[in-house]
Amino acid sequence: GAGVSQSPRYKVTKRGQDVALRCDPISGHVSLYWYRQALGQGPEFLTYFNYEAQQDKSGLPNDRFSAERPEGSISTLTIQRTEQRDSAMYRCASSLGSGNTEAFFGQGTRLTVV
Amino acid sequence: AQSVTQLDSHVSVSEGTPVLLRCNYSSSYSPSLFWYVQHPNKGLQLLLKYTSAATLVKGINGFEAEFKKSETSFHLTKPSAHMSDAAEYFCVVTWGGSARQLTFGSGTQLTVLP
Numbered sequence: 001g002a003g004v005s006q007s008p009r010y011k012v013t014k015r016g017q018d019v020a021l022r023c024d025p026i027s028g029h030v031s032l033y034w035y036r037q038a039l040g041q042g043p044e045f046l047t048y049f050n051y052e053a054q055q056d057k058s059g060l061p062n063d064r065f066s067a068e069r070p071e072g073s074i075s076t077l078t079i080q081r082t083e084q085r086d087s088a089m090y091r092c093a094s095s096l097g098s099g100n101t102e103a104f105f106g107q108g109t110r111l112t113v114v
Numbered sequence: 115a116q117s118v119t120q121l122d123s124h125v126s127v128s129e130g131t132p133v134l135l136r137c138n139y140s141s142s143y144s145p146s147l148f149w150y151v152q153h154p155n156k157g158l159q160l161l162l163k164y165t166s167a168a169t170l171v172k173g174i175n176g177f178e179a180e181f182k183k184s185e186t187s188f189h190l191t192k193p194s195a196h197m198s199d200a201a202e203y204f205c206v207v208t209w210g211g212s213a214r215q216l217t218f219g220s221g222t223q224l225t226v227l228p
């Protein structure tokens with residue numbers, strides 16, 4: 001596609017449920033990043049991939065969070081046993097490569113845990 | 115370690131007057147610096163970037179920023195504000211010339227008054 005696409009745009013889930021957030025990067029972009037943005041804050045790094053390899057997951061807050069990119073294109077961020085504190089905007093970005101400075105962001109998924 | 119401080123959480127200007135959004139950074143490495151803009155219900159859009167070339171960087175929509183190493187600053191300016199500039203602006207730093215682990219400031223909400 002022309003830009004980074006994320007789905008769903010909005011997700012409301014009950015506490016304790018698992019959620020999967022999808023990111024479709026710009027075609028040909030090697031690197032893919034996940035960020036989380038709490039209300040009133042800037043986005044914070046969660047994890048990133050080069051191709052299908054997860055290069056850094058140091059920003060994932062705990063082991064309920066995981067991400068994959070099995071074919072080096074679409075990525076899924078999964079949150080298990082959601083908690084209210086997981087409510088945030090989850091943003092995905094992609095870039096041509098990890099050595100490239102310009103990242104293109106999607107519109108984000110607004111997750112609300114009730 | 116790297117960090118970004120946006121000195122104003124809210125800035126209000128009248129249409130046609132200059133805009134100044136302030137940003138200071140700290141980085142142990144030669145930084146790459148960016149300004150992103152976020153309009154409501156839209157993804158983050160790159161306004162401009164500094165990657166160790168010219169210190170005065172021109173971006174889209176008439177914005178520019180000057181990298182001042184001695185002051186560790188990267189302030190965003192525009193000579194004349196337009197109503198469409200109303201949005202949230204994020205100053206961002208990364209290290210090593212890479213888009214991995216972008217560090218965002220907490221954002222500045224710009225209001226443009228008619």
